[in-house]
Amino acid sequence: MFTVWPATAHLYPVIPLAWALQSAGHDVRVAAHPGMAPTISSVGLTAVRLGDPAVVPAPRAANRPLSPETESRLDRLTEKLDLDPAGQYAWGAFRRFMIACLRDFHPADASPSDPMPAVDDLVEFARGWRPDLIVWDPCWPSGAVAARVSGAAHARLMWGLDYFAWTTETLAARHAVLGTSPGENPLVEAIRPVAERHGVDVDDELLHGQWTIDPIPEPMRLPTRTRTVPMRWVPFTGAAPLPDWLHAPPERPRVALSLGVSVRKFFKDGADRIQALLDAVADLDAEVVATLDDEQLDGLSRLPSNVRTVDYVPLNQLLPTTSALIHHGGIGTFATAAAFGVPQLINDEESEFIVVDDHGVHTTFRERHMDAPPTSAYVTERGAGLSLDRHTQSTATMRERIGRVLDEDSYRRGAASIHHDMLAMPSPRDLVPVLEGLTARYRRRGDAGRPSPR
Secondary structure, eight states, rough: EEEEESHHHHHTHHHHHHHHHHHHOOOOOEEEHHHHHHHHHTTTTTTEEEETTTOTTTGGGGOOOHHHHHHHHHHHHHHOOOHHHHHHHOOOOOOOHHHHHHHSOOOOOOOSSOOOOHHHHHHHHHHHHHHSEEEEEETTTHHHHEEEEEEOOOEEEEESSSHHHHHHHHHHHHHHHHSSSSSSOOOHHHHHHHHHOOOOOOHHHHHOOOOEOOOOOOOSSSSOOOEEOOOOOOOOOOOOOOOOOGSOOOOOOOOEEEEEEHHHHTTHHHHHHHHHHHHHTTTTEEEEEEEHHHHHHHHOOOOOOEEEEEEEEOOHHGGGGGGGEEEOHHHHHHHHHHHOOEEEEEOOOOOEEEETTTTTTTTEEEEEETHHHHHHHHHHHHHHHEETTTTTTHHHHHHHHHHHHHOOHHHHHHHHHHHHHTTTOOHHHHHHHHHHHHHHHOOOOOTTHHHHHO
């Protein structure tokens, strides 16, 4: 059984491994918010619906603010951690984005006696179906609770950097230096009410799994001591009929522009950002394919003549025909480009991020996309591309950087080197016997018959 936080960016990395296990003869279930069930079913997997369809529809959780009291406590914790710049980035990503995702299904102020519909559904299903292995999303740590009460082995499947284990280990290291705890681990706060509700102890295994399946290239990962099983990122980016215009090779270099759902949903200055990027490609001798929806197009003042706009096309259909990809720095988009050996231009910049509270009130803060710093650093260090930033680069400078990535062979060689590194990692199919062995080692059935608290 897989558990998935309700967003396609969390589901898509699961699908190739779920297919591999299913093709090997295993019975596979994917448990998620009911809103994800149609997508799960559409790719030939069996969905298990968790919780109320009307509660926390994806992807709203990611831009929900924390309470003033929580922010104040986190400010104090940040001060006590005394982090270097690299640590400040990792902690900032965990604090700003991961805690909010955790708390939608694992509220820190919950009492163990409070109903927890989605979590209770997960535990009840696991107790009845009794999976041998639960592979859980780091934002769905109750998957570990379901595993422990059902006797299943369990592991995390990463879709990005492991901010969770890094935070736990950073807090422990600071505790050792100070001689006292700098503050409560937000991950522990999130999982403790669920664990207590179902009679489970909170320990490192519950927080981070018996092992972690990690498709992120090793040089990009945060330093942690978790037991890691590497897996090649096999891109799945959705399903759709192949457009007619993709049947034949392009007559001139093709540049793809994809900014993900994050820019569409969460960035207040998305139109200005998109316009700056389109202006930068306007005079290139290249065909530009930009995945922009109607709302994004309405916000533009001009559209260059060499730009073709499409609301949606799966990147695994588009990228094999492209010479370069301009994107927002998301891990999934980066990994898909790397899988096809495509040079990348990563739009790594601060923008106005929209926050919506429970009353629909919009506020903003300035932030870089969470994944852009590590993907940009990795791509540029490997010579596979360059970064773009309209705040520090003129239109002419951005155009020159795009032209360099298109014209200079060194960027194609750099992209090929990342591609070959990915090919050296075990595929999802290769992982099947590894997971079978680990499951046999870690599975236990002694406490699977305990009654549900509900």
